[in-house]
Amino acid sequence: MESETSTPEPVSTDRLRLTEIFVSLQGEARTAGRVTTFVRLTGCPLRCQYCDTAYAFHGGEWWNFDAILDKVRELGAHHVCVTGGEPLAQKRAHTLLTMLCDAGFDVSLETSGSLDVSAVDPRVSRIVDIKTPDSHESHRNLLSNLDVLTPHDQLKFVICSRADYEWSRAMLRDLQLDARCEVLFSPSFTQVDPTQLADWVVEDRLPVRFQFQLHKVLWNDEPGR
Template sequence: MEALEKFHPLEAAFHSDARSLLSLPLRITEIFHSLQGETSRTGLPTVFIRLTGCPLRCAWCDTEYAFYGGETLPISAVLEQIRSHQTHFITVTGGEPLAQKNCLPLLRVLSDEGYSISLETSGALDIAAVDARVSKIVDIKTPGSGECAKNRWDNLAHLNRHDEIKFVLSDEADYAWARQILRERALADICPVLFAPVWKTLAPATLAEWILHDRLPVRMQLQLHKILWGEKRGV
């Protein structure tokens, strides 16, 4: 009986599948431990996994260094680095992490390990297959980004209350556009909505005044890591 349990075909298939996932390669720009600077998890110690590559070219992008290069690592090596930091929270970001097909098995492996995972994605790629245990932080690109036409509105159907929608705003025109989308699509009924000013472009106090004046059901967010460390990488 013991031997039968040890070699049960379903159990063997499960462990074989898990091992195969660990060997899958990813192109990684950096892995680092810092405070979460954005979203409702702001301030929490977090390990960031920045995947290389992005099909978008947003006008205000602050991670252009992640477009190219990076290091190829198997998921097992990524997991080993994460474990060394002894933290519960992980953010998978980019670039655009979903541009790499092996991002999906990475998210599954991390979730199976018991970590609390957030995925930062541009909203330009399909999120339907993302592991349900992952908190999806989905951008809606504004006209000022130059990539507004690439928004996948069908992604909204795959969001729930533990996900978040983020607008990055560069000026009043972006704000007015985001306000209209917020209301027309009842975004606050889907999940929490974040309004964030472009760093050193839109004054935070100005955005705060607009939000309060219009009584919008949104959370204003600043980039805590930039307030603390400026443009320094890996923090």
């Protein structure tokens, strides 16, 4: 007589849960304006108050690595950005990053800065957030990540207020962040006027790259753009 308890299906070790894969212009960071394929993984342990990709917190579909690589090749862009959500919340994201590098793509990783980035393939440009107080998630910053960053990587501050700016400016100075890698200051889209943040940066002669999110200006946060 067969048991009424079914055997659980084995968990695959060669797949990831994805929200979307699409090609667009990179909207920020060092390669802003470049045609880029985005691989958006599902899930994030943080809840930043300004998050513009909350649709990636849940849901998604399981893709195996070969299917992801095939889709990336089909889309045809040399630059590939693995993002989220928080992509490193899925441990097998490390394998995908290495496979993309091995396949000859120029790969970047957008990560919240709350999880260890030391094991990320060194060929990947790590774009690591430092969460400001007004993000409501600054207590999640894993500052040990700073010790492994190189000039190949980038640090990003999303500024939500003048107080956020002053806090970020102090972090930049006290930890000498610009000596580690390129530092990006970006206005929270609906909370700080970009011109105002640019004026603050110029006034203080900060050794940072001012940026704003090009994709918001062009496509107003439309998913898949």
